[in-house]
Amino acid sequence: MHTCTTKGQEKSIHVPTSAFAKEVEKVEGGEAINKCIQCGICTASCVVANATDLYRPRRMIQKIILGLREEVLSSDQSWLCLNCRMCEERCQEGVSPAEIFLAVRTIAAREGHVPRVFKEAVKTVLEDGWMLKDAYTDFQEDEREDLGLNPELHMNNEFVGKLRKRYFERKKAAEESGS
Ligand code: SF4
Numbered sequence: 001m002h003t004c005t006t007k008g009q010e011k012s013i014h015v016p017t018s019a020f021a022k023e024v025e026k027v028e029g030g031e032a033i034n035k036c037i038q039c040g041i042c043t044a045s046c047v048v049a050n051a052t053d054l055y056r057p058r059r060m061i062q063k064i065i066l067g068l069r070e071e072v073l074s075s076d077q078s079w080l081c082l083n084c085r086m087c088e089e090r091c092q093e094g095v096s097p098a099e100i101f102l103a104v105r106t107i108a109a110r111e112g113h114v115p116r117v118f119k120e121a122v123k124t125v126l127e128d129g130w131m132l133k134d135a136y137t138d139f140q141e142d143e144r145e146d147l148g149l150n151p152e153l154h155m156n157n158e159f160v161g162k163l164r165k166r167y168f169e170r171k172k173a174a175e176e177s178g179s
């Protein structure tokens, strides 16, 4: 962000300040990156930041504005956002850090920077139909039966089928194009 003086008054103008900020601005969700005035309300409102000093949404946006591309993309930070949108509700400048981090994840994923835990979660859903491997057990079936509930909880085959089709078609297309 740059500032200029209009009739003696300081006024913010929102000009992309680094090549990376311009790149994020062009990705869906990242459009408002350069409106950020670095006030820090998002960090003060963030549930993850309240739980750990390692996560600071304002600081992450600053790094994007400063153009620290590799540092941001190779970090797991944007993947820690819970997408709860509290920051978005409170930002006075109309910026949604949640949306910005989704845009950063999009760029990171295109370049292969996806944290292992997310890759494994997708793999497990594709193989097993559940997010957590063996999450649904015989014990739960017995419990459901005792409660008079249907114990036959099958995975949503239609959903998993669509997911597999989409995932494998994209993977095949990427392999064929050599990317
Ligand atoms: S609350 Fe909005 S303007 Fe303030 S630092 Fe966070 S994103 Fe930037």
Ligand code: SF4
Binding pocket: 042, 045, 046, 047, 048, 049, 057, 080, 081, 082, 083, 084, 085, 086, 087, 088, 097, 098
């Ligand atoms: S959406 Fe993400 S950055 Fe915003 S408050 Fe929630 S966890 Fe924090």
